[in-house]
Structure formats: C-alpha cells, structure tokens
Amino acid sequence: MEALLLARLQFAATTVYHFFFVPLSIGLAFIIAIMETIYVVKGKEEYKDMAKFWGKLFLINFAVGVVTGIIQEFQFGMNWSDYSRFVGDVFGAPLAVEALLAFFMESTFIGVWIFGWNRLSKKVHLAAIWLTSIGTALSAFWILAANSFMQHPVGYTINNGRAEMNDFLAVITNGQVLVEYPHVLFASLATSAFLITGVSAWKLLKKQDVDFFKKSFKLGVIFGLIGSIMVAVVGHWQAQYLVETQPMKMAASEGLWETSEDPAPWTLFAVIDPAKQENSAEIKIPGVLSFMAYGKFSGSVPGIKDIQAQYEETYGPGNYIPPVRTTFWSFRLMILAGVLMIILSAYGTYLAAKNKLGQAKPWFLRAMFLSIFLPHIANLTGWIMTEIGRQPWTVQGLMTTADAVSPSVSGPEVLFSLLAFLAIYTALMIVMIYLFVRVIKKGPKEAAQDDSLNDPFDRREHHAVS
C-alpha cells in the first residue's frame, strides 16, 4: 500500500514536471522554424536574430525536457511492472515507435541545428529545425496514442490475462487520440506563444530592444490567439467524446452526483461533500452542460451514483468514483486559464494589428508577462483532470492502478527514488530559471555574441562567417 501511494506520487510528480517542458519544446520548435523560414525566404536578418534569441531559451528548455523524458520511459517497468506485463503488447508498441521515429529525429537534428549555423547552407539548416519540430510533434502523437489506450482501450483482445494488440490501426486512430492530440498540440503552441509574448511584453515595459520585441510579440500573440481558441474548440470535441467513453470522469468533473435534468445546467461553483455525495452553494448556468456534452442545448448527463451502480454490475463490487473535488476544480481552473488566455491574446492581437504596441498600457504588458504561467496552469490542471478523473482505473475498465504497481519494489525503495528525483528536479528548476532570466536580461544582441564567450579569436571568426 505504501509503495503504491509513493509510486503514484512519483509518477504524478515526474510527469507533471516533464510536462512543463514538453509543450514549450513542441511549440517553440515550431515558432522558431517559422522565424527561420522568414529569415531564409525573405532574407530578413532580424528574423535570424529572433530564431537565435528564442532558440537559446528553447535549448535550455529542450535539454530538461529530454532528460526528464528518460525517466518516463523507464518508470513503467520500474514502478508499474504489472501494468507493463499487462499492456506491454499494446502500450509498448507506440513507445517503441516514438523512440525510433521521433526521438532519433529530434535528437539528431537538434544537434545539426545547434552546431550547424556556420557549417551548413541556410536551407539545410532550416530543414534541421523543421525536422526537429516535426520530431517533437510526432513524439507527442505516439505517447498520446499510448495514453489514449489507458483512457479508452481499443484494438486489443485479452489473452492469457494480458491485453494483446490485434488492430494497430485501431490503436493509432483511437477516437481518444484524435481529440487528445490536437488538444495537446494547440496547447503547446499557446504555451510557447505566451512565453514569447510574455517575455516580449516585459522587455517592452523596460523599453529594451523595442523593435525586436515588438516583432516577437506580434508573431507570438497571433500564435497565442490561434492556440488558445483552437484548444478550446478541440476541448469541446473532447468533452463530447468523454461523455460517451468515460462518463464517470465527465460526471466527476461536473460534481454531478445525480443524473442531470434535461437540458443539463453547468455548475460554475459548488461546495462538494464527497462523503455525503452532495453539493451545496451551487451556482448553475442553464443548458451549458448539455452543450458541452452533446453540442446542443438538450440532453441529460448521467450522474456519479447511476454510473457507480452500473459499474458495480459490470465490474463487480467496488468504488469506481474518482476524487470528485480534484477533478471538478482542476477542470474549472483549466477553463478559467483558457478563457483568460483567449481574452489577453485577443487584445494583444488587436494592439499588434493596429500598430499600437508602443502605446500599450503597463498593466497590460505586466498581465502578458504574468500570463506566461496561464498555459502551464491549464496544462497541469488538464492532465490532473484526465488522469485523476480516470481513477481507480489505470486502464479504463481493464486494470486498476492498485493492480498495476510493481510487486517486487518496496516502499523504502520508492521513497528513495521519489526524494532523489524531487531533489534533482528542484535543482534543475532553479538552474533553468536562472539561465532563462540571464538570457532574457542580456537580450538579443548579447545573445548573438555570447555563444563565442570570452575568446576574442572565436568572436572574430564567428563574425567573419555570419
């Protein structure tokens, strides 16, 4: 029991941490590829400087994303060996493809990109960042295809007590991944765009490198707006898919104990009492939950108690209710963050389109800076809702989390690894933020020269080439 709790804590902590960096890597690779494309196609030097400056932040971030990803791959076997035995056949395949198709691609071409500025033709160098970008996006697809199997298992048959794959195409065209993947991609775009606009806003506030950061802001805010809107649109598809495939998660994320009336109202606020299985002080908006779940203003949404009764019939006695409060509030926080992102990026786009960035009010620039964290809040709460809302299952309807843990790994062992990972992750976070702040403070001009450090010989050669 103790090992189970610790293993869950460790998985949650390492995955959440990993996912601070992943969306930034995916999104930044893409936006930097766009910047470098403008440089190569139109020959505008300032876009090269942009690719280099934001590229610095990208690389600092990418390194942490890569190394924290290694744990993710090993952790299934280390902490969740019974899970690995049970699903390896289906779950392992996308992971192996991810390594073969995506990891090799991004790790090779990121190297080419870093070291190739002076050694490759412009076009080949541009191809390297695009291939890196494609690699990161492919990587996300395969790991989400694996995750989607946990949410909505398809393409398998149970044989000798194991889930064996019998339809690969079904696994990779799982309805779940078809909505989850674009959701994550647009979220990644928004996450990186808000970093770019937030940092740019800060520099505009300080009146440093104004031209450079105006241009960066413009490019960033457009992607921020597209990402924020699209993530909401896809999120709407997801909710409709969720009510079909994981009604319990949907009910929990609504704190809906009883099956709703028709049309179903959306609960904006509620004080939830999981012990008594009831809510108080609810604030409801009529019809909205029907729209979220079915895309129309009619239809009732099944409640927790009814689904619990139904699951007991199907799976036998047990408690199939996830932590309702966590699921409910994480969903609301995600929506709140998303709404703020849309409003802020829409106003920013308006300012940029009207060429009024120079007159932007300091409060807005400060708000844009702080909104760097909004997509991270949305990413975090989105995943908490997805994973906590699936409990007690690790694979929906097939295997519980309690059955998934490694029998041979003891509590003290997991405690050791948990503390060790937390320690190194904290240290990494401090170092990373320190480096981020340093690069941002120095700004684009110094960033372009900084890579030759203090060696005058280097610097001359560097300039001669570039």
Place this chain on the structure above:
Amino acid sequence: MLSLNELWFVLVGVLFVGFFFLEGFDFGVGMSTKFLAKTEGERRVLINSIGPFWDANEVWLLTAGGAMFAAFPHWYATLFSGYYVPLVVVLLLLIGRGVSFEYRSKVNSEKWKKNWDNVIFTSSLLVPFLFGVVFAGLLKGLPVDKNMELNAGLFDMVNLYTVTGGVVVTILCLVHGLMFTALKTTGDLQDRARSLAKRLLVPLAVLLLLFGAMTFFMTDAFKVRGGILAVILVLGIAAYVIAGALMNKKRDGWAFAMIGVVIVLAIASVFTALFPNVMISSIDPAYNMTLYQASSGPYSLKIMTIVAFTLLPFVLGYQIWNYYVFKKRLSEKEHLEY
C-alpha cells in the same frame, strides 16, 4: 528461419550494441575531460567533439528500452523493477549528464564550469560502469522467482563478477573515447589521447581476459554456448590485436573502428550466451525466463517488425549523414558552441 520473437531478441541486442558502440565513445570522452584535457580550451574541444552526437547516441538506449517494453513486456517488467535502485542511479546520472553539456557554456564562471565538469565526469564514468554491472548480472543469473519477480539483494547485483564486468565496460568505453578524440582533434591533445589509449591497452586486455575466465568458471555461458562463444572470443582477440597495431601506426580511424568491433562482440556475446533465455534464475533453472515466455503476441511483433524495418534505414541514414557533416577535426581556434 528466425521466429519473430527470436528476431526481436536479436534486434534488442542490436540496439544495445548500437548504444554501447556509439554512446560508449561519448562516455569515454566525457570521462577523459577530467584527466586528458589540461586547459579550459581543451576541455571545450573534447565536449564539442561529441556535441552534435551524444543525444542521438543516447536514443539508442531509449529505443532499446522501448523495444524491450513492446516486444518482451515480461523481460522489461522483471528487469526494470528488479534492478530498481541501480536504474534510479542511472537515471539521475543521465539527467545530470544531459543538461551539463547544454548548460556548461552558458555562464562564463569558473565555478559554474567546474561543477558541470564534475557532473560530466561522474556520469560518464558511472553510467557505463552500472550498465556493465547490470549486464554481467544478467549473465551470471539473478534470483528470479516462479512469478517472474526479481527480488535482488545488494550482493546479487554487486559482487566480484558484476563489478569486474562494470570495470571492463568502463575502461572499454574510455579507450574507445580516447580513439575518438585521436580522430577528432589535432596536436598535443591528439597525441595525449593516443598515448593514453596505448598505455591502457595491456591493462584492458588483462581485464577482458580475466572477465572471460570468470565467465567460464562462474557462469553457465560456456557450457551452454561454448562453441559460438569461443568463435566470438577468437574474433575479439583478433580485433583487439589489430586495434593495437593500428594505434601504433596512428591509423586513428581504423583503430577506433576495431575497438568498436571489440565492443560489438562483447555485447553480442552477452546476448548469445543468454539465448534463448532473457533472464537466468539463480534460484532454479526452471524459473529461467525464455524469450518465448517473455514476448508479446505475434500480431504486435509483426507490426513492430514492419515499422522497425521501414524506419531503421532512415534513422541510420541521417545519423551517418550527421557524422559526415561534423566530420571535421576540432581545435580551440574554432567557434565552439558548447
């Protein structure tokens, strides 16, 4: 004809061979930053010489892990949960190592660099050592029970045999790394790399033979696969002698390749000795886990085979291209990214 699960056993072996061959030399270069480089400039040359490569080299390990998960879920589950603590340490080291290359040059302070240098050295030294310990443990056998669970005590994992295996792998990586340095640098640094590699040849040969003898007496490997292991041993000795001769003639590229052949043969011999087992039980041979018991269903393996053989040529193609693009020797006079 190989069955699909046998083919995947070979492929997992190939991926580990690729990992030890490629990441092996960047581990070696990482180790040598501590004693081969005499100045900050030389250290930067060493780190930059593996700069464009180490990350992709490490992906061979990740792919091997992913392939084990997909093709042999029981093997992956038993081994990774059984070797829990060593793998935690490996992960911590790989995390530190990965960021150290990227972060080291970001701040121009001696203390900052020294700290990252320590991370590079320690991780480059200990990761191959721990993998050597793990692989030697696989050969010797581990307490795998009838439920396929591995409850290994400290001395099941760490003993004279496995530690010797760890040291052998570490020194082998170091020599490979020194030959890579000889191939990628010029002048004084190159000379020092060559001469250190030459000085290590005899001690490494003694260690390799010692480990071979220990394997003969302490494991069943030669009893089960004596014939083919003898052939590999002879080939290995031949490659080693040729590597030594090439080093003397300063044929760095070929010497590097020949040490690589020794690494390939060493790792291949582990998989050959295991076959058809993937885990050898020290409790009861009846609990040995064979690749047939450990493997995924035929459908999964078929899909994976198609995917792997479609993608591998591209992967190999662009990795080779990567080495070709950055084939130039490095010196301090050049612009160095790291």
